[in-house]
Amino acid sequence: MEKRVMLVDGMALLFRAFYATAMSNYYMINSKGVPTNAVYGMVKHLFTAARVYEPTHIVACWDMGSKTFRNDLFESYKANRSAPPEEMIPQFDLAKEVTEALNIPNVGMAGYEADDCIGTLSSHYREEAEVMILTGDQDMLQLLQPNVSVLLLKKGYGNYAEYTEDRLKEEKGITPRQLIDLKAFMGDSSDNYPGVKGIGEKTALKLLHQYESIEGILENIDSLTKGQRSKIETDLEMLHLSRDLAEIRCNAEVSHPLEEAFFDVKEERMAEKFNELEFRNWRKNLI
Structure with a gap:
């Protein structure tokens, strides 16, 4: 059976x-x-x-x-x-x-x-x-x-x-593993951690589609818009912590x-x- x-x-x-x-x-x-x-x-x-x-x-x-x-x-x-x-x-x-x-x-x-x-x-x-x-x-x-x-x-x-x-994959264009990185950027108001201020689902998804992971995004940080780069650099520590909390x-x-x-x-x-x-x-x- x-x-x-x-x-x-x-x-x-x-x-x-x-x-x-x-x-x-x-x-x-x-x-x-x-x-x-x-x-x-x-x-x-x-x-x-x-x-x-x-x-x-x-x-x-x-x-x-x-x-x-x-x-x-x-x-x-x-x-x-x-x-x-x-x-x-x-x-x-x-x-x-x-x-x-x-x-x-x-x-x-x-x-x-x-x-x-x-x-x-x-x-x-x-x-x-x-x-x-x-x-x-x-x-x-x-x-x-x-x-x-x-x-x-x-x-x-x-x-x-x-x-x-x-x-x-069909719905969001990402893998289960990438969902953790997505949440790291977005944060989670119900669990009370902020992620990266000013980067919401739409931007985070776009970046993950392009660069696959947080590591990929950080390796290509010079290719991002000035605003995106500034937000990520400001909250870099929280980005890594948020991923740890989300996983x-x-x-x-x-x-x-x-x-x-x-x-x-x-x-x-x-x-x-x-x-x-x-x-x-x-x-x-x-x-």
Whole structure:
């Protein structure tokens, strides 16, 4: 049987599900006073994707705390992020309990982000299986390589933008590796690092099409316009730092044997957990 492993960006699914219902104050609070809207929606995303793509194996990856090696590189990394809403906080642990009840292993590592765990596992698994990364985060497109695709969640349930290396090349004219350099120039306001001030996506793409990489651009800096050269020279240190922050690590010390990720839901264990959380109509709406 051909192995098809789905690596799930747990945080991306959880936050997406939370905000989809929180906007209308629908938190699905159960009789114990615990909100469950994010976990319920996450499970729905998970089962929907499993129906569409029929993975043989599933692994869920998570952030383990807010501080990572990127904060050591740049103190202000993600410093602009506000604390999660209070209705969200109890759902982080609940989400992992639910995936466990579905026989899906949870993987995370202190000091790294879920992205780094996904990057590392995708590099391991692609040797023996087709790898699909389920996320809402476009940064994951840098992980595209032979045997690795990215499924970007779109609005609603069951809608995905499916990316391969070829599709990325068609759309943006660049490789996954060049995406990291693109982000180094553009910076990332949500992660709170600036890149090169005054160089946006359009200019950065043009330079990468012409010179291929940051190194190629720097080697030809005398060929750039005066404005481009001045901006890059002013923020040269930040350009290199931004690239370091943007790059998803594929060498984190994290592993999980593929055979232990076989997707095989035990009905009884799942029912017990869903009923404990008081998921309404879950047989009809989730599975």
